[in-house]
Amino acid sequence: MVTLLQQLVNGIVLGGLLAFITLGYTMVYGIIQLINFAHGEVFMVGSYAALATYLWALPSGIQSTWYLALPIVILAGAAFSVLVAVIMERFAYRPLRNAPRLAPLITALGISVFLQEAVRNFFPDGTRPKAFPEVFPEGQLTFLGVTVPASGLLLVVMAIILTGALQLYVNTSKLGRAMRATAQDPDTARLMGINPDRVIVLTFILGAALAGVGGVLYGVHYDNINITIGFQNGIFAFTAAVLGGIGSLRGAVVGAFCIGLIKTLAGQYMPGGTAYDYVWIFVILILVLVFRPQGFFGETERVRA
Numbered sequence: 001m002v003t004l005l006q007q008l009v010n011g012i013v014l015g016g017l018l019a020f021i022t023l024g025y026t027m028v029y030g031i032i033q034l035i036n037f038a039h040g041e042v043f044m045v046g047s048y049a050a051l052a053t054y055l056w057a058l059p060s061g062i063q064s065t066w067y068l069a070l071p072i073v074i075l076a077g078a079a080f081s082v083l084v085a086v087i088m089e090r091f092a093y094r095p096l097r098n099a100p101r102l103a104p105l106i107t108a109l110g111i112s113v114f115l116q117e118a119v120r121n122f123f124p125d126g127t128r129p130k131a132f133p134e135v136f137p138e139g140q141l142t143f144l145g146v147t148v149p150a151s152g153l154l155l156v157v158m159a160i161i162l163t164g165a166l167q168l169y170v171n172t173s174k175l176g177r178a179m180r181a182t183a184q185d186p187d188t189a190r191l192m193g194i195n196p197d198r199v200i201v202l203t204f205i206l207g208a209a210l211a212g213v214g215g216v217l218y219g220v221h222y223d224n225i226n227i228t229i230g231f232q233n234g235i236f237a238f239t240a241a242v243l244g245g246i247g248s249l250r251g252a253v254v255g256a257f258c259i260g261l262i263k264t265l266a267g268q269y270m271p272g273g274t275a276y277d278y279v280w281i282f283v284i285l286i287l288v289l290v291f292r293p294q295g296f297f298g299e300t301e302r303v304r305a
Contacts, residue, residue, distance in 0.1 A: 002145040007264045013152035013221070015260025016159035019253050020214025021237035022244075023166060024207025026252040029241070030183045031203045032097065037108040038088060039211060040234020041115035042081045046212030047132070047225045048119050049080030054133045069135040074216045081212030084115070085204045094197070112234075116227045129226040132219030151221040158217065162210060163253050170249065175202060183247075236263070239285050245295030254296060258284075 021043050028036045053076035054063060062068045092111055096104045120126035139150040170176040181189040182199045190196055218233070219225045236259050244255025259281060266280035267273055288295065 003268065005144065005146045007268045008261065009146055009148055011261035011264035012257060013156055014263060015257030016156040017214055017218055018233060018237045018240050018256035018260055019159045019163060020210045021233055022240045022252040022256045023163065023249065024211050025238055025241040026246050026249065027203050027207045030247040031179065031200055034093065034104050037234065038111035038115065039207065040230035040237065041112045042085050042208050043211040043215045043233060044227060044230030045084055045115055045119060046077035046081035046215030047219045047229065048123065050074065050077035050216040050219065051130060051132060051225065054135065066135055066137055073135055074213055077216040078209045078212035081208040081215065082205050085208030086201060089201060089204045112231065119227050126227060129224045131224050136220050149221065155217045155221050158213065162213065166206065167249055179203060239281060243285060243288055243295055245297035248297040251295055251297035
């Protein structure tokens with residue numbers, strides 16, 4: 001029983017991490033029907049930007065004070081991720097907005113490889129994992145024999161808070177309404193005075209900011225980062241977006257937590273153990289696509305931010 005509860009906790013933590021990436025996937029797809037496979041690398045560069053900020057920009061006094069260092073590296077990671085996403089949208093995706101669907105998809109894959117190689121060449125010995133600085137106190141909570149790391153608790157709490165804030169923003173703000181209008185019919189939205197280009201950039205900014213925060217929290221929780229974390233977690237996040245109903249904010253979050261739980265529970269209890277936990281994720285995905293191709297919330301909720 002303790003093992004089951006521990007794996008449930010681990011799955012929730014992983015799901016919270018994936019939610020930061022999944023929301024970006026589903027928001028961009030909801031607006032322009034683009035599967036942005038480079039979004040995982042936006043997550044990755046956020047973690048490396050935070051590392052570079054800590055190592056090269058923070059004085060030692062701030063480095064040793066976690067409640068000062070943590071907000072700074074989170075802001076740095078989010079800001080750099082936003083910068084990368086805005087440049088990506090302006091120079092790679094916008095010229096291809098009316099091109100056949102395959103063109104932006106191939107472009108996204110090319111950007112993904114480019115960002116990985118750029119980080120690899122920028123950091124000395126960039127192919128090796130980098131130790132992430134301790135910007136959050138080490139500690140853990142223990143309840144009924146189940147251990148919850150303090151960093152994991154931080155990750156889940158921030159995922160819930162930021163997800164709730166995003167949902168509230170999309171549902172109640174003027175720009176949020178513009179995002180929903182553009183997702184439904186960009187031509188009609190333009191006639192009503194909405195600038196679709198501005199809305200699309202805003203969507204990339206919001207998704208990238210969340211991914212950047214997630215990248216920093218990944219480093220805080222797992223203590224190291226490498227250039228492949230964006231691709232690995234991006235695949236999981238894309239699967240979660242499809243599972244929940246791509247284009248649905250609520251579906252993205254539910255799908256992220258489902259994928260996190262599937263991975264940890266399958267690694268513990270299914271044949272093959274952790275060597276086959278990836279396989280079980282995609283088995284579940286295939287079953288969902290066969291029996292409910294629109295995902296969990298594809299029909300009942302089309303909150304397409």
